[in-house]
Structure formats: C-alpha cells, structure tokens
Amino acid sequence: MEHAPIEIDGGVLDDLRAAIRGKVMVQESIRLLYSLDGSAYQVVPDVVVVPEDEVDVVRAVIIAGEEDIPITPRGSGTGLVGGALNVGICLDMKNLNSVSVNGDSATVGSGVSRGSLDRVLGKHGKMLGPNPSVGGFCSVGGMLANNAGGSRSVKYGSMVDNVTRITFVDGTGRMITLPDDESIGQDIMELTGLIDREKLPKVAKNASGYRLDRVGSIGETHKLLVGSEGTLGVILSADLNIIDEPKDKMLFVLGYDSAYTAMANCPKVVGTNPSACEFIDHHILSQADLGLDPGIDCILLVEYDDSLQERATMLRSIITGTIVAESDDQKEMDWWWDHRNAALHHSLIAVDKHKRTPHMIDDAAVPVDRMGDMLHILDGINKKYGTSIITFGHVGSGNIHARLEMDNTKTDAIKEIAGAYCREISKLGGTITAEHGDGFASSEFIEMQYGGQNYDAFKAAKRYFDPYGILNPDKKITEKSTIVEHLSAVRTFHGGKMALSKEAY
Structure with missing residues (x-):
C-alpha cells in the first residue's frame, strides 16, 4: 500500500488466519489506527491480531518465532513512550478480559481495562492500590508492562508491589506461570546473582530496565515480568492483591510560594503517611482556574485514608505552606482530583503544538529528599537551552513529570537534553522512568543508568525468555537510538483524517 505497505509475506498471513480463531x-x-498510542511516536504494524483466547496468543508467538517476525502485545494504547508500538504483529489483548475475585486477591486477564476492574472490585468493597492518572482507560496488562503507580503509590506502591502470580507466553511459545514454575524460577535466581546492587536506583518506584532487584526468592520471580514492556513475554493474566476501599478520606490542598519550598517540605509531609501526595506547578494552575491567591506558585494535594484526625494534626504541625482547602466531602475532593488528573491535558494546552516534545524527560524519580536537586537540574536545562518546563506528579514517591517546551523540530537538541538529564538523575540515585516505561524514549539510556554489569544481566534475561529476539524488539535492550527516530510530526494521515474501520472493534 502507498502509505503503509505490508512487509509480511502472504503465506505467513495465511498461516495466521488458519491458526488464529480471533x-x-x-x-x-x-x-x-494501531500505529499510534498516547505518545508522540508512530510505527505502523504489518498485521493486527486480536486473539480470542490464550491458545491464540501461543499460536501467534510460535508463528512469529518460526518466521522471525516481531510481535508486540498492546493493551489500551494509553502509553506515553511508544512501548506498544512496533512493526510486525501487533497483538491486541482486549479479549483476555476475565476477572475473578477471591477474598483479598483477584485473578485478572491482561486485557481488562482499569475501569472494568474498578467496577467489579467495587461490588466487593475492594480496590487495587495503583491508580494511573489516565484512570479507567488503561489495561491491566499495560499497567503490569509499565509497572504503573499513580497518586496512591506513596502508600500502596506500584504494580510490582501488588502482584503475586503472572501467567505469560515467552518468546518460544511456552506458557509459563511464575512463581509456580520452580525450575524456571531457579534460572531467574541465577540471573539475580549477576546484578551490581550498588548501581541500582535508590527510589520508591522504578520502571526502567528489568526488575531483577525485586526478585529476592523463587516466590518473587514473577516480579521480573513487571515493567518489562512485553519484551520478555506476553502477559495473559495476573493475581493481584486487592484491599478494602477506605471508609473515610480527607484531602488537604497546600499552597507554596515556590516549587523549591514545596519540595523541601515533601519529606516531612510523606512522614505523615498520606495515601497521596501530588504536585501541580504554576503553569498548570494558570490553565486550571482554581481561584487561588496570586501569591501561590504551586500546590500539593495531600490525602489521607486512615486515622484522619491524627494525620491532620501531624500535617498541620509540619507544613511550611498555606492550607488552601481541606475537606472530607467526597464531591469536593473529587473536584480537586479531577483537576490533578487533568494535569497532562492542562500541560498540553499550555504549550504551542510546535513546542510539544516527546515524553522523554517526563517520568524521572529520585529519593524524596533530592527533589530540590531535581528541580535545579530542570532549571539548568531551561537556562542553557532557552526552554520552559512544566512540572507535576507524584512527589510523595519522588516522581516528577516534566514536560519540555521547545521547538520540536530540533531533534538533536531534544536528544542531547534527554541524555544530559538522564545522567544527572542517575547521579542523584534516581531512575529515568518511574512508571511510564522505557519504550522509544529512554531504552537507549538504560545502560548509562545501570552500568555495564547490570545491563549484561538484563541482556541475559532477554536471551533466556526471548532467544529469537521477536518480543517487542529494540525496547529495553537495544543498540539503536530511538528517542527521536519514530516521532510523528503530524500524527495524521490522508489530509489530516484517519479512516477508521468497524472491523477494528
């Protein structure tokens, strides 16, 4: 075809049609349609396969291996770094959508949307801790692939902290359940012995590289798959820890005269054990129309879901900002959270479309007491390159989303800024991505962050589970520079219109 030619042989397509029931x-x-996600990247797959069930997934992976064709699982397409974009076979996992609740655990298919899961769990008075700001639109498979966290990660952790079992298909077509398979578990334990722990990020959450550091025993070997972005296996289902929905909550909105003042106060705020501690800077406040006093440069949203009066008393004793609002009324709290969850939207409309850059420095995390240093690095970038940077994020976990505003045609400068930022973040004991994944944006910087010994351990893990190199190639392990390679300048086709087909749904 003129715009997006198919590179896969017709005989292979016939094999797929004969083998796949979906x-x-x-x-x-x-x-x-499947060439785009929530990022600034675009890669057109050669074929889209929508498996009917787990057997279809196995068959698709086997054919991909036999024919040396890349195969990449896709959830809801909300990713911000192109993690689910690739050539070859795009595997839409939406039909693996079962949910089974058993006490404090739920077995969930990778194609289940977060919104659907929330509705099922809500009927049982339960919830899942991690809560990405994109809300109900993301899929559980995508959340696992990126080690999603969200605002509640300060108390409830990321996906790696909330999963107890994963069933997946590796690059040879084997269906594996970890930690149940102790033989494979032993092999993973050997891989963990290859890592240099001194070079690991010292952060609360991390989505960069492979999480060999979280595998402390055979009972934790499934954690290696979390954050792997479909490069080690296609996740079919997972057992997730679920918790009781809080009966009561209280939200404080704290105003500060500068981001530095807010960041300096964060360690003490985190010490009061909030269920959320979120940051919004002045750029976003100017778009959100929250009716704040002119002297307020930024705000923290601090929420508690237990021991409310005790927490409130502790908070009042340590804050250096101003209490803008406090409420235990769900409607009022939802109003504030709607604005926080719209921060990405506000950050986009605050920037001219010609100055919107890819999400390549927007997900770093550092130890909470180093966030002031993180702001200093961002200010240095602005001074050196004449840029502007919008900031918001999960500061309770040391995770600041930084949206870079600059001429997006200056790709060499974008790449230079990303490399410099990653180096400086690593010096702070931080990670280049906390919850969005590496994707095209930061895979090339993983070795810089972790060092050669750890990168070799990651390559060994990749070879073990994907010996043919077909699973989402050039993510996590790559010799290429991909940060600007697949940028879509227009993100549209055929005169600005993208033709959709009912057959895609």
Whole structure:
C-alpha cells in the first residue's frame, strides 16, 4: 500500500488466519489506527491480531518465532513512550478480559481495562492500590508492562508491589506461570546473582530496565515480568492483591510560594503517611482556574485514608505552606482530583503544538529528599537551552513529570537534553522512568543508568525468555537510538483524517 505497505509475506498471513480463531486484520485503516498510542511516536504494524483466547496468543508467538517476525502485545494504547508500538504483529489483548475475585486477591486477564476492574472490585468493597492518572482507560496488562503507580503509590506502591502470580507466553511459545514454575524460577535466581546492587536506583518506584532487584526468592520471580514492556513475554493474566476501599478520606490542598519550598517540605509531609501526595506547578494552575491567591506558585494535594484526625494534626504541625482547602466531602475532593488528573491535558494546552516534545524527560524519580536537586537540574536545562518546563506528579514517591517546551523540530537538541538529564538523575540515585516505561524514549539510556554489569544481566534475561529476539524488539535492550527516530510530526494521515474501520472493534 502507498502509505503503509505490508512487509509480511502472504503465506505467513495465511498461516495466521488458519491458526488464529480471533481476528487477523491487515486493512491499512486499521493498521494506522494501531500505529499510534498516547505518545508522540508512530510505527505502523504489518498485521493486527486480536486473539480470542490464550491458545491464540501461543499460536501467534510460535508463528512469529518460526518466521522471525516481531510481535508486540498492546493493551489500551494509553502509553506515553511508544512501548506498544512496533512493526510486525501487533497483538491486541482486549479479549483476555476475565476477572475473578477471591477474598483479598483477584485473578485478572491482561486485557481488562482499569475501569472494568474498578467496577467489579467495587461490588466487593475492594480496590487495587495503583491508580494511573489516565484512570479507567488503561489495561491491566499495560499497567503490569509499565509497572504503573499513580497518586496512591506513596502508600500502596506500584504494580510490582501488588502482584503475586503472572501467567505469560515467552518468546518460544511456552506458557509459563511464575512463581509456580520452580525450575524456571531457579534460572531467574541465577540471573539475580549477576546484578551490581550498588548501581541500582535508590527510589520508591522504578520502571526502567528489568526488575531483577525485586526478585529476592523463587516466590518473587514473577516480579521480573513487571515493567518489562512485553519484551520478555506476553502477559495473559495476573493475581493481584486487592484491599478494602477506605471508609473515610480527607484531602488537604497546600499552597507554596515556590516549587523549591514545596519540595523541601515533601519529606516531612510523606512522614505523615498520606495515601497521596501530588504536585501541580504554576503553569498548570494558570490553565486550571482554581481561584487561588496570586501569591501561590504551586500546590500539593495531600490525602489521607486512615486515622484522619491524627494525620491532620501531624500535617498541620509540619507544613511550611498555606492550607488552601481541606475537606472530607467526597464531591469536593473529587473536584480537586479531577483537576490533578487533568494535569497532562492542562500541560498540553499550555504549550504551542510546535513546542510539544516527546515524553522523554517526563517520568524521572529520585529519593524524596533530592527533589530540590531535581528541580535545579530542570532549571539548568531551561537556562542553557532557552526552554520552559512544566512540572507535576507524584512527589510523595519522588516522581516528577516534566514536560519540555521547545521547538520540536530540533531533534538533536531534544536528544542531547534527554541524555544530559538522564545522567544527572542517575547521579542523584534516581531512575529515568518511574512508571511510564522505557519504550522509544529512554531504552537507549538504560545502560548509562545501570552500568555495564547490570545491563549484561538484563541482556541475559532477554536471551533466556526471548532467544529469537521477536518480543517487542529494540525496547529495553537495544543498540539503536530511538528517542527521536519514530516521532510523528503530524500524527495524521490522508489530509489530516484517519479512516477508521468497524472491523477494528
């Protein structure tokens, strides 16, 4: 085809159609639809496969291996770094959508949307701790692939802290359940012996590289798959820890005269054990129209979901800012959280479209007491390159989302800034990505962050589970520079319109 030619041989497509009970689609309009996600990148797959069930997934992976074709699982397409974009076979996991609740655990298919899971768990008075700001639109498979966290990660952790079992298909077509498979578990334990722990990020959450550091025993070997972005296996389902929904909550909105003042106060705020501690800077406040006093430069949203009066008393004793609002009324709290969850939207409309850059420095995390240093690095970038940077994020976990505003045609400068930022973040004991994943944006910087010994351990893990190199290639392990390679300047086709097909749904 003129715009998006198919590179896969017709005989392979026939094999897929014969083997797969679900859909096998090659229409250009459908492939263009799947060429985009929530990022600034675009890669057109050659074929879109929508497996009917787990058997279809196994068959698709086996064919991909036999024919040396890349195969990449895709959830809801909300990723911000192109993690689910690749050539070859795009595997839409939406039909693996079962949910089974058993006490404090839920077995969840990777295609289940977060919104659907919330509705099921809500009927049982339960919830899942991690809560990405994109809300109900992301999939559980994507949350696992990126080690999603969200605002509640300060208390409840990321996905790696909330999963007890994972079933997946590796690059040879083996269906594996960890930690149940102790033989494979022993092999993973050997891999953990290869890592240099001195070079690991000293942060509360991390989505960079492979999480060999979280595997302390055979009972934790499944954690290696969390944050692996479909490069070690196609996740089919997972057992997740779920918790009781809090009966009561209280929200404080704290105003500060500068971001530095807010960051300096954060360690003490975190010490009061909030269920959320979120930051919004003055750029976003100017778009949100919250009716704040002119002297307020930024705000923290601090929420508690237990021992409310005790927590409130502790908070009042340590804050250096001003209490803008406090409430235990759910409607009022939702109003504030709606604005926080719209921060990405506000950050986009605050920037001219020609100055919107890829999400490549926007997900770093550092130890909470080093966030002032993180702001200093960002200010240095602004001074050196004449840029502007919008900041918001999960500061209770040391995770600041930084949206870079600059001429997006200056790709060499974008790449230079990303490399410099990653180096400086690593010096602070931080990670280049806390919850968005490496994708195209930061895979090339993983070795810089972790050092050669750890990177060799990651490559060994990749070879073990994906010996043919077909699972989402050039993510996590790559010799290429991909940060600006697949940028989509327009993100549109055919005169600004993208033709959609009912067959895609």
